[in-house]
Amino acid sequence: MAKQFYGEAANFPGAPENFDPSDPLADKVAAIAQREHVVREKMVKIETAKLLRERVQECYKLEGVNHYQNCKEEVKAYLESIKNVGVHRSNIGPNDKAIDQQ
Template sequence: MVWKEQKFDQSPPEDFDPAKPYADPVAMLEQREYIVREKLIAIEMAKVLRERVQQCYRREGVNHYQNCRPHVKNYLKSISNVGWGKDAKPNYEV
C-alpha cells in the first residue's frame, strides 16, 4: 500500500465577503473552518512553547530568569489573543 500525500487548502476562501457573510453559505462555512484551524494551530504552538519554558526552567535552576528569557518572551507573544473567548471572535456584522 502506497501512501499518497493529501494536500489541504491552507488559505481563506477568496469568495467570502465579510460585509455580507451570509450571502454565500459555503464560503461562510469555509471561512469558519479556516478560522478554527488557525486557532487550533496557535493553541498547539503555545503548548509547545510552554513545554520549552518548563524544560528550560528545570534545566537552568536559579539562573532561569536570565537564561530562559527568550523562551518566555516567545511564549507570552504566542498566547496573546489566543483562545475561544469573545475578544478573539471574528466580527461579522449582519
C-alpha cells in the same frame, strides 16, 4: 519563503476567495469554509503556544536558579504566542478581543 506543510496539512485549503465579510451569509458555503479556516488557524496558534510552554518548562528545569536570566527569550516568545489565544490572564485588558468587540 512560504510555509510548507506536510501530510494532511498540505491539503488544507486557505481562506475562501469568495467570502464577503460585509455580508457573510451571502454565500453560505464560503461562510462555512471561512469558519473552518479561522478555527483551524486558532488551533494552530494554541498548539504553538503549548509547544512553547513545554520549551519554557524544560528550560526552567535545566537552568534551575538561573532561569530568570537564561530562559528570558523562551518566556517572551511564549507570552507573545498566548496573546488573543484561548483564555489566559495575560489576555485581560488590551489583548482581550471580547472587550474590543463591545
